[in-house]
Amino acid sequence: MNKLSDLQQMISDAVNELTYPEHPGQLYEPISYILSLGGKRMRPALLLMACELFGGDVTKAISPALAIEVFHNFTLMHDDIMDNAPLRRGKTTVHEKWNQNVGILSGDVMLIEGYKLMMQVDNSILRQVLDIFNETAVGVCEGQQIDMEFEQQHDVRIDEYINMIRLKTAVVLGGALRIGALIGGAPAKDAALLSTFGEQLGIAFQLQDDILDVYGDPEKFGKLVGGDIISNKKTYLLIKALELAKGEDAAELSNLINATKFDNTEKVAAVTRIYNSLQIRQYAEEAMQAYADNAFNALEQINLPEDHKQYLHDFADGLLVREN
Template sequence: MSLEVFLKAIQTEVAQTQYGESPVELYEPIEYLMSLGGKKMRPLLTVMATNIFTDDWQKALKPALGVEVFHNFTLMHDDIMDAAPLRRGQPTVHEKWNPNVAILSGDVMLVCAYELMTAVDDKIFKHVIKRFNRTAAEVCEGQQWDMNFATRNDVTEEEYINMIRLKTSVLLGFSLELGGLIAEAGEEATQLLYDFGTNIGIGFQLKDDILDVYGDPEKFGKQVGGDIIENKKTWLLLKALELSKGKAEEAELQKWIDAKEFDKEVKVKAVTEIYNSLGIRALAEAQMNKYFNTGLADLEKLNAPIERKTPLIQLTKQLIERES
């Protein structure tokens, strides 16, 4: 089964799903956000994990969409917190409507996510909801750590990896675990799927950090250098702060971090040059590959025919090689 078949089925499910009708101000923003595209990576992982163990992977579509609705709920609220003007190249919900509408629509999206999750079989329902609850709380924990880091100057590499594990990776892990649970794959298999997803999720975020500095502006889809402009505590910045100690780059890097007024393009160019002089890109790519390779090793341990695992291997390679 190809990625295209799974993706088409998910897109059809998204198009057919109704979240509510009235008042329109509550439900229209949900339809709007869900229609903006995106990679649909999380529901893809769920249906592909289900397909490893059963041909009846369509039974995973509604719960998989539940994961995607939850993910978009977090984006809607994140955009409010970040005062972000754009999402996937279009106005964010709080910009198109207002923050109060975005908060309330986001709240009902969470309810819709739970409603879609009820499509799982009764015998796994309680366990699925328990794992979903834990994952949802961890995503919020990750977001709070990310906000905490903005005002701290002592963030460690270990703390950063744990933050992106919570904010990004655990939901990818749950997406795969959910597919294993739906297919009744067994405890060992679902744990391996979860571990696979968590590791590639960390690799995915590290790739995002690299693209933010070194991506092609035409392909990346958002401003290159945004993390540098905001002094965001990415793996690249933390490693640069560590490796520049006692070197000429230390004072130069700190000058740009402390600057209150600056030309954005000049700052991005200057900090990128510091990264280049310290070899940060190669180190970040090695770290990224470490997590992707660990994830692929988890998948290799999974007791299933290789042809059943091939779509997940292909998707992982696409994530490693992506330019946006």
């Protein structure tokens, strides 16, 4: 088994070797540009990992893994337009560097290029692999749409939120693992279980992200603490707090959310105080643990040697205790 970091390196190398036609330049340059911005290449590395776990030849999984990375970057290119984001990984976004039309059309062609890469599998599994890819891609679009609707929606429920993060971020992890497993020769049942492992782990990971925004060590977390609070982002923590807060807490929380002028530090401190009084952190950590348990239960049922399961277990542990 290759180490995860080696798999990530393989993807980075393969991404660097991807070439696109020279013309029309404004269609293809943005693809190379956004792919060059880096990132951890976690999704495609998971696809390679799944292939190896079932004894497959990892070189046969490189193109489908690249498909996942190209697809992921297509969603980033279009999401950045929709979110009006000026920066992506600290660099100018495509629609800012070129223009919005370039971002739309280059994104479109990236989705097609994703299919072309995903098709580089044996005929015997082509339909299965593409069915999973289609389902994953539709899920991500649904997740993005629901996420945008949440911005206008006052009464988001916890189950709606979990479904949104499942679609927007977790199904790609599940899909990548499932496709990798099939390429590696896994029976459909084990591939599906591995997909569940990835999806549930993805939800747990996103919940951890919500927790770290408030309770993480800013140096280790690498983000401004309280960014979600400042922007009123509907995270698990805020939704749970809105659900539980009564009386004075409810009124104060509402005031904090609706204030148009405020001091960032004071707002973060005030909302955190309310979270603390409602034990929101504990609720969030229990939820996170519940999804992690779902992931480990699925893992347990997969027909794989114990050391391979341990590899996945270690990977999940590494993901979920970045720091908190």
